[in-house]
Amino acid sequence: MAETGPIEDSLFEAPPMAEQERMVEAILFASAEPVTVSDLNARMPHGADAAEALEHLKKRYEGRGVSVVKVGDAWAIRTAPDLGFLMQKETVETRKLSRAAIETLAIVAYHQPATRAEIEEIRGVSVSRGTIDQLLELEWIRFGRRRMTPGRPVTYVVTQEFLDHFGLENARDLPGLKELRAAGLLDNRPPPGTLAPDETGDDEQAEMFEDES
Amino acid sequence: MAETGPIEDSLFEAPPMAEQERMVEAILFASAEPVTVSDLNARMPHGADAAEALEHLKKRYEGRGVSVVKVGDAWAIRTAPDLGFLMQKETVETRKLSRAAIETLAIVAYHQPATRAEIEEIRGVSVSRGTIDQLLELEWIRFGRRRMTPGRPVTYVVTQEFLDHFGLENARDLPGLKELRAAGLLDNRPPPGTLAPDETGDDEQAEMFEDES
Amino acid sequence: MPDGDHDFEAVEARLAAEALIVDVDGFEGPLDLLLTLSRTQKVDLRKISILGLAEQYLSFIDRAKTLRIELAADYLVMAAWLAFLKSRLLLPPDPEDEGPTGEELAAHLAFQLERLQAMRDAAAKLMARDQKGRDFFVRGIPEDVTRVRTIRYTATLLDLMQGYARIRTKDEFRPFTMDREHVMTLEQALERMRGLIGYAGDWTDLSSYLPDGWDGDPKRRRSATASNFAATLELAKNGAIEIRQTALFAPIQIRATPGG
Numbered sequence: 001m002a003e004t005g006p007i008e009d010s011l012f013e014a015p016p017m018a019e020q021e022r023m024v025e026a027i028l029f030a031s032a033e034p035v036t037v038s039d040l041n042a043r044m045p046h047g048a049d050a051a052e053a054l055e056h057l058k059k060r061y062e063g064r065g066v067s068v069v070k071v072g073d074a075w076a077i078r079t080a081p082d083l084g085f086l087m088q089k090e091t092v093e094t095r096k097l098s099r100a101a102i103e104t105l106a107i108v109a110y111h112q113p114a115t116r117a118e119i120e121e122i123r124g125v126s127v128s129r130g131t132i133d134q135l136l137e138l139e140w141i142r143f144g145r146r147r148m149t150p151g152r153p154v155t156y157v158v159t160q161e162f163l164d165h166f167g168l169e170n171a172r173d174l175p176g177l178k179e180l181r182a183a184g185l186l187d188n189r190p191p192p193g194t195l196a197p198d199e200t201g202d203d204e205q206a207e208m209f210e211d212e213s
Numbered sequence: 214m215a216e217t218g219p220i221e222d223s224l225f226e227a228p229p230m231a232e233q234e235r236m237v238e239a240i241l242f243a244s245a246e247p248v249t250v251s252d253l254n255a256r257m258p259h260g261a262d263a264a265e266a267l268e269h270l271k272k273r274y275e276g277r278g279v280s281v282v283k284v285g286d287a288w289a290i291r292t293a294p295d296l297g298f299l300m301q302k303e304t305v306e307t308r309k310l311s312r313a314a315i316e317t318l319a320i321v322a323y324h325q326p327a328t329r330a331e332i333e334e335i336r337g338v339s340v341s342r343g344t345i346d347q348l349l350e351l352e353w354i355r356f357g358r359r360r361m362t363p364g365r366p367v368t369y370v371v372t373q374e375f376l377d378h379f380g381l382e383n384a385r386d387l388p389g390l391k392e393l394r395a396a397g398l399l400d401n402r403p404p405p406g407t408l409a410p411d412e413t414g415d416d417e418q419a420e421m422f423e424d425e426s
Numbered sequence: 427m428p429d430g431d432h433d434f435e436a437v438e439a440r441l442a443a444e445a446l447i448v449d450v451d452g453f454e455g456p457l458d459l460l461l462t463l464s465r466t467q468k469v470d471l472r473k474i475s476i477l478g479l480a481e482q483y484l485s486f487i488d489r490a491k492t493l494r495i496e497l498a499a500d501y502l503v504m505a506a507w508l509a510f511l512k513s514r515l516l517l518p519p520d521p522e523d524e525g526p527t528g529e530e531l532a533a534h535l536a537f538q539l540e541r542l543q544a545m546r547d548a549a550a551k552l553m554a555r556d557q558k559g560r561d562f563f564v565r566g567i568p569e570d571v572t573r574v575r576t577i578r579y580t581a582t583l584l585d586l587m588q589g590y591a592r593i594r595t596k597d598e599f600r601p602f603t604m605d606r607e608h609v610m611t612l613e614q615a616l617e618r619m620r621g622l623i624g625y626a627g628d629w630t631d632l633s634s635y636l637p638d639g640w641d642g643d644p645k646r647r648r649s650a651t652a653s654n655f656a657a658t659l660e661l662a663k664n665g666a667i668e669i670r671q672t673a674l675f676a677p678i679q680i681r682a683t684p685g686g
Contacts, residue, residue, distance in 0.1 A: 021278070022276075022277060022278035022293065022296065023278060023296060023299055024278070025277060025278030025279060026278035026279055026292045026293060026296040026299055026300075027278075027299055027300075029242075029278065029279045029290065029292065029565060029569075030292055030299075030300060030565070030568060030569035030571070031565065031568055031569075031571075032564040032565045032568040033564075033568075043299055043571075044299070063235075064235055064238060065234070065235035065236060065237070065238030065239035065242070066238055066239055066242045076564070077242070077565065078558070078562045078563065078564060079239040079242055079243050079562050079563040080235065080239060080562065081556035081561045081562045083235065083236060083239040084556070084560065084561040084562060084563070086236055086239060086240055086256055086257065087239070087240070087243055087563050088256075089244070089256070090243045090244065090245070090559075090563050090566065091559065091560060092559035092560070094559065094560070099454065100454060102549045102552075102553060103454075103545060103546060103549050105549065105552070106545050106546075106548045106549035106552055107545055109548075109552065110545065110548055122538075122541060122542060122545060123454065123455065123457065123458075123542065123545075124454075124455045124456060124457025124458065124460075124538065124542065125454050125455025125456075125457065125458065125500070126455075164558055165557055165558045165559075166552060166555045166556075166557060166558075167555060167556050167557070167558070167562065168555075174548070174552070175548065175551040175552065175555070176547070176548055176551060180544055180548065183544070185540060185541050185544040189534070189537060191531075191534050192526035192530040192531055192533075192534050193525050193526040193530075193531075239563075242563070242565060242566065243563035243564070243565070243566045244566040244567070245566040245567060246566070246567070289567060290567075291569075292569055300569055300570075300571050300572060301571065301572050301573070301574050304573055304574070304575050304576070305576045305577075305578050306575060306576065306577045306578065307577075307578050307579075307580050308577055308578070308579050308580070309579070309580060309581065309585075310579045310580065310581040310585070312589065314579075314581075315581050315585050315586060315589040316589045316590070316592070316593055318581070318586060318589075319586045319587070319589040319590035319593070320590065320593065322586065322590075323590055335593055335594075336593055337593075347579070351579060379581075379582075379583045379586060380583065381583070387586075387587070387590075388587065
């Protein structure tokens with residue numbers, strides 16, 4: 001374990017906050033992917049408080065050409081969206097998503113964790129294998145916990161990459177989520193005459209969104 | 214890509230310098246390569262002065278965690294040199310000590326001070342230089358006094374570090390054979406590889422090669 | 427919908443339906459089609475007339491049939507269900523029937539339509555957000571984190587003690603594995619038994635077959651007994667002898683197979 005100079009010093013005293021802010025700045029600039037607070041702390045000298053340094057850094061970059069953004073429990077630096085027009089060179093041509101894929105993505109995002117059957121129930125049509133595969137490949141959705149109902153179906157949830165791609169701090173910030181929930185449109189309402197739904201569905205969803213915080 | 218107001222205006226009038234600075238910042242951040250001043254000017258609205266904006270940006274980043282640096286005749290944002298250590302991630306991998314090393318260490322611990330010849334006699338096979346070196350490097354053994362016999366061979370003894378690692382006050386606290394047996398710590402059967410001396414030799418060789426990896 | 431505008435709206439709906447039929451492939455299932463049809467009602471989805479919608483859908487299906495357009499099975503299933511729903515909505519409820527009422531079924535269909543519409547709107551809002559790689563960008567020159575790998579070797583006190591014990595007791599183990607003097611091999615026993623078995627017409631204890639000099643020292647007796655037993659099993663397998671044991675742990679007895 002080659003504990004180098006600065007690190008050894010820090011065993012006794014954390015560097016000043018201004019210095020910690022510089023460190024967080026350097027690490028975030030160096031990474032294209034969001035970096036979690038625990039990763040930051042692990043890379044910074046002992047005793048450093050990345051969370052606090054991040055708050056300072058975020059303020060510092062307000063209104064600048066790049067900004068410090070929160071993605072789930074991680075942080076990243078991204079260019080300001082209003083300057084996107086300067087980046088034609090960097091623009092990534094994404095494969096155009098089918099309507100089925102976009103709707104499936106929205107259903108997973110708003111109803112997560114969502115089973116395939118639930119997606120099909122909402123869209124009124126079967127979900128093709130390719131649609132799910134495409135979203136998995138984009139790393140916008142991933143497998144969640146299996147539902148504790150007969151057949152233990154797999155569930156899908158959205159990923160950090162999804163949040164990052166759409167500039168969301170967490171899944172609770174999805175546009176219109178509150179209104180949809182208030183209107184009961186995210187309820188798992190079974191067709192009349194069928195058995196009661198698995199009650200866990202809603203609970204799990206609530207948990208899911210809490211987890212994201 | 215919404216071509217918003219300010220850009221259209223800029224066809225006639227350059228954006229304010231603060232805005233130009235933001236633009237340079239965003240472009241330098243997002244570009245995969247250092248960007249020349251003429252490239253910057255080409256990408257920014259007409260009338261913009263990238264060189265001046267760069268100067269402002271460079272000043273702004275002075276003393277920060279990243280800095281605006283000139284690379285050839287182009288510009289880029291780079292980690293501040295003093296924070297380079299943050300770009301290293303130390304991973305500690307834990308490996309089991311090889312059997313040859315454990316046995317050698319055990320002999321030193323039980324028989325210290327022990328010469329290499331004594332270790333070999335007890336183990337019944339020759340001890341590779343690498344095994345001794347590894348134990349020296351781990352600071353679990355060190356050189357003791359030379360034996361006052363012909364050739365004045367070096368001896369090995371265990372270190373304080375060794376005692377700390379194995380939670381011993383003193384090497385004499387190591388249990389004897391009888392106690393080991395009473396405690397059920399003796400294998401009832403010789404492990405494979407100890408059957409014939411030549412086999413052990415092979416074994417050690419194999420371990421030596423593992424050491425190399 | 428028996429009001430004055432009815433005819434006009436019906437005509438408009440019919441025209442819309444004609445257009446719909448032409449690109450029936452464009453629909454993502456019956457619910458999608460229903461949602462599109464419901465737009466012709468020009469009301470809030472919450473106030474939609476499900477009965478009217480059912481009629482629209484059924485006439486759509488009829489038209490498709492007359493135009494000999496192949497419809498996927500799920501469209502027809504939906505048509506059958508809507509026909510059933512329509513009858514439920516129109517006929518007085520049967521007190522005997524415990525199933526859901528027509529109103530409940532209609533309410534659920536309305537909920538499904540509203541929910542699908544809501545998800546579509548949400549999807550549109552989502553896609554309208556600033557997107558990475560289109561509106562905002564990541565670091566163009568990420569600096570790789572170089573990994574400095576440190577290997578830490580570990581050993582426990584137990585490893586150490588067992589290692590030492592292993593070396594120091596090597597000699598004690600030698601006789602068991604190395605000393606051929608005290609071992610009777612299966613081959614030896616088999617050869618010997620083959621010679622003796624011809625004389626065993628009556629049941630005889632297996633233990634009596636131990637060769638001289640192998641029944642005293644426990645180590646030698648164990649080895650000889652084990653090999654003898656294995657040899658008798660082999661002989662029994664070949665049909666040369668029979669084996670019996672009258673009770674658990676009773677002496678094992680053997681005899682030559684009569685006439686064998």
